[in-house]
Amino acid sequence: xxxxxxxxxxxxxxxxxxxxxxxxxxxxxxxxxxxxxxxxxxxxxxxxxxxxxxxxxxxxxxxxxxxxxxxxxxxxxxxxxxxxxxxxxxxxxxxxxxxxxxxxxxxxxxxxxxxxxxxxxxxxxxxxxxxxxxxxxxxxxxxxxxxxxxxxxxxxxxxxxxxxxxxxxxxxxxxxxxxxxxxx
Numbered sequence: 001x002x003x004x005x006x007x008x009x010x011x012x013x014x015x016x017x018x019x020x021x022x023x024x025x026x027x028x029x030x031x032x033x034x035x036x037x038x039x040x041x042x043x044x045x046x047x048x049x050x051x052x053x054x055x056x057x058x059x060x061x062x063x064x065x066x067x068x069x070x071x072x073x074x075x076x077x078x079x080x081x082x083x084x085x086x087x088x089x090x091x092x093x094x095x096x097x098x099x100x101x102x103x104x105x106x107x108x109x110x111x112x113x114x115x116x117x118x119x120x121x122x123x124x125x126x127x128x129x130x131x132x133x134x135x136x137x138x139x140x141x142x143x144x145x146x147x148x149x150x151x152x153x154x155x156x157x158x159x160x161x162x163x164x165x166x167x168x169x170x171x172x173x174x175x176x177x178x179x180x181x182x183x184x
Contacts, residue, residue, distance in 0.1 A: 005030060006169075007082030009099055011042035011071070014116055015088035017144045020046045023068040024059060024145070025173035030070045032078040039071040049145065079106040084169060086114040086138055093120050097128035104129035112162050112169075114138035122155035133159035136166040148174070 008019045011033035022029040023046070033039050046069055050062035059065060072078055078085075085107065087099050096115060103113050109131045115122065118139050126132035137153025144150075150170045154163050 005082045005084075007032060007078045007085040008088055009033075009078070009085060009103070010088040010090075011035075011038045012088065012090070014140065014142065014144070016042040016045055017049075017142070018086060018088055018116065018140055019069060020049050021140075021144045022173055023065050024050070024053070026068075027173065028068050028070065028081075030072060030078055030081045032072050032075065034073060036073055039073065043069065043071055053145070075102055075106050082111075084112050084114070084165075086116055088116040091117060091119060093124060096120065096125050100125055100128040100135065104131070109134065112136055112165050114166060116140055117153075118151075122153050122158065126155045126157060132157040134162050136162055138166055138170065 005028040006022045008015050008029060008031045011031050015031060019029045019031050031039060031042060047066050050059070050065050053059050054062040070081070085103055087096060089095050089099055096117065100113060107113065111134065113129065113134050114136050115125055116139055117125065117137055122135060122137040126135035129135060132155060135155055136158055139151040139153060141147035141149045152163060152166055152170065
């Protein structure tokens with residue numbers, strides 16, 4: 001799964017921390033949010049976090065890691081650059097379903113659509129897409145850059161291959177020394 005661009009939808013606390021973890025793992029990451037000011041703030045926080053990690057000896061070159069972080073307000077740009085997506089928007093089922101409708105229309109059917117929900121039903125979120133088999137819960141514990149635990153949650157229609165692709169992604173970025181799996 002190398003050379004993969006990861007898309008993160010939502011530039012709040014969890015989205016920017018997931019994006020930082022992805023960049024630290026060596027992958028390109030594209031953060032999409034609807035507000036340019038939020039994206040600028042997220043970029044600044046990621047850059048600061050990377051420099052702090054470098055000062056503590058956790059990585060060698062914060063600037064080269066930061067070069068892997070890209071932002072956009074445009075869904076078409078996200079779809080053109082990313083081939084694996086994690087939504088990290090607010091914990092509101094209506095918001096998440098609206099985002100997944102957009103993602104479903106923009107990405108090919110073989111792209112995993114992940115959600116970082118901690119409490120909402122994956123099956124209910126997946127009901128907003130034409131191919132619910134590709135929707136997977138990828139719940140990072142906060143903060144993802146420090147917590148080596150990720151919970152994978154399948155919906156009742158999630159394809160085993162998509163779940164395995166999510167597990168491989170989590171393992172490769174170092175976000176899951178421990179990966180829990182359940183169905184919801």
